[in-house]
Amino acid sequence: MRKPIIAGNWKMNKTLAEAKEFTLAVKDAIPSKDVVDSVIGSPALFLAPMNCKRKDSELQLAAQNCFWENEGAYTGETSPAALADMGIEYVIIGHSERREYFHETDEEINKKAKAIFANGMTPILCCGETLETYEAGKTAEWIEGQITADLKDLSAEQVSSMVIAYEPIWAIGTGKSADANIADEICGVVRKTVEKLYGNEVAEKVRIQYGGSVKPENIAEYMAKENVDGALVGGASLQPDSFLALLSAVK
Ligand code: PEP
Numbered sequence: 001m002r003k004p005i006i007a008g009n010w011k012m013n014k015t016l017a018e019a020k021e022f023t024l025a026v027k028d029a030i031p032s033k034d035v036v037d038s039v040i041g042s043p044a045l046f047l048a049p050m051n052c053k054r055k056d057s058e059l060q061l062a063a064q065n066c067f068w069e070n071e072g073a074y075t076g077e078t079s080p081a082a083l084a085d086m087g088i089e090y091v092i093i094g095h096s097e098r099r100e101y102f103h104e105t106d107e108e109i110n111k112k113a114k115a116i117f118a119n120g121m122t123p124i125l126c127c128g129e130t131l132e133t134y135e136a137g138k139t140a141e142w143i144e145g146q147i148t149a150d151l152k153d154l155s156a157e158q159v160s161s162m163v164i165a166y167e168p169i170w171a172i173g174t175g176k177s178a179d180a181n182i183a184d185e186i187c188g189v190v191r192k193t194v195e196k197l198y199g200n201e202v203a204e205k206v207r208i209q210y211g212g213s214v215k216p217e218n219i220a221e222y223m224a225k226e227n228v229d230g231a232l233v234g235g236a237s238l239q240p241d242s243f244l245a246l247l248s249a250v251k
Contacts, residue, residue: 008237027057062090068111106149171212184225216245
């Protein structure tokens with residue numbers, strides 16, 4: 001039985017005051033980690049203050065990106081070692097916005113995954129296809145290609161413990177969520193790809209999220225599906241009430 005994981009991705013939103021206010025508003029209402037992993041991926045700037053404010057809470061934190069080296073002359077980058085030292089649990093990597101606007105490649109994403117594991121954190125690896133690929137009926141082969149490249153040389157133990165988010169690009173921030181059956185089918189493609197690379201035991205353990213216009217009103221439809229173990233949520237994770245409502249739907 002895989003534990004559900006609901007992760008908010010705030011992207012480049014909120015001020016420091018708003019991030020602190022959110023943390024204080026939700027911290028005592030987060031369900032037990034024994035039941036669901038509840039994660040907020042905030043801008044890197046707010047991780048340290050949110051880390052202080054979430055003290056004694058079940059709320060977990062994610063960075064939205066990091067570099068693959070721990071230190072050095074890499075102006076503007078975020079060190080995975082520094083994130084781990086602060087107690088940050090997860091790092092989101094390979095989000096389609098980073099692939100598109102910052103030209104991140106599968107090779108770079110793979111190096112980041114290795115650095116995140118080396119520092120004892122868990123990657124949330126995003127994959128997903130464009131509308132063009134979807135309409136051409138090539139989603140499965142696209143996803144298989146991304147996952148195979150992004151997981152290169154990771155161990156079975158690492159892949160068992162990680163999170164993979166299937167996020168069709170055409171459903172992100174558009175309000176046009178994928179049908180729950182399609183989400184289940186493509187999350188199943190992710191699982192089959194992991195099975196092909198690492199075997200059945202690993203494929204049964206890896207947690208797979210759906211992401212793309214998930215909200216409190218539709219999350220239950222996705223969570224009811226066999227291959228969907230959670231959600232990666234942008235817009236609906238920004239407000240305390242909405243984030244808590246997402247968690248309530250799964251606990
Ligand atoms: C995301 O940011 O990964 C995302 C899925 O956004 P939204 O929920 O707003 O579509």
